[in-house]
Amino acid sequence: MKAAATQDGIDIFIISAFRSVARQTEIIDAKRKKGISDQEIFKVNAPPGRSEHHTGKAIDVGTPGSPPLEEAFENTKAFQWLSSHANGFGFRLSYPRNNGYGIAYEPWHWFYSPSS
Template sequence: MAKGRYARLWARLGIPADYPRTRGLPLQREAPRLVLVARAPDDGKAIRLAPRAAAAWRRMQAAAAADGVTLLPLSGFRSVARQTAIIRGHLARGRPLADLLRYVAAPGCSEHHTGRAIDIGSPDERAHFEASFDRTREFRWLRRHAGRFGFRLSYPRRNPHRIGYEPWHWFFVGRLARR
């Protein structure tokens, strides 16, 4: 069950109190420290990650570049307040909550809160945050190499969290995977 502020917040948004349990999504702590890794290509806003995730991201991005692949950072840390604003905005535009929760984690459950999640795009893609990212050379490179840098794809097709397929969303697990 949701504790404290999340229970009240979710009740105001219409999110069931058992959301984390039924979706298998743990509550995530907001990162206490963040570093700038880039500026968003669309609006120039800061993309920040936790220090260890930022260092791993830089190593991964450099390795991809050495292979002739450009990994474009699109988004990183997102506060609980920002996640709440995103959900409220969609609800205000009439998007049904059940549909919305297939693509946006409830505030408190987003990996972006940790500063260890990064959304990655391709400079050749016209529309970011689309499933078609999985047809890019950037995605193919990530599938082959991201684990070496400690990143994993969080929401593959048919994931147990019932979050829609997000080939752009990668999470730093905090350890380097073996080859």
């Protein structure tokens, strides 16, 4: 997919992919230590064991010039490109705006789930 994007003049890179349950627990514990409430944490982080990143099929995508893992990614050419091409590579956007999971909109988070 990255190669196809490059051919279209779009620069995308992977920010993170596989993440273990232990790593997810660390991330959440670190936020709790900073005094962030569970309610806030679970809007942006899945509970340990529930993250799509544990499957190895989820990727967080970035592009140069856009701050990583921020909603502003939706305004990039990379996001436009992904919106029209990622499905063809078997990727779908897991958490669109106003998704039913109670998870914040994540234009950078794509899950490999080919329909055929």
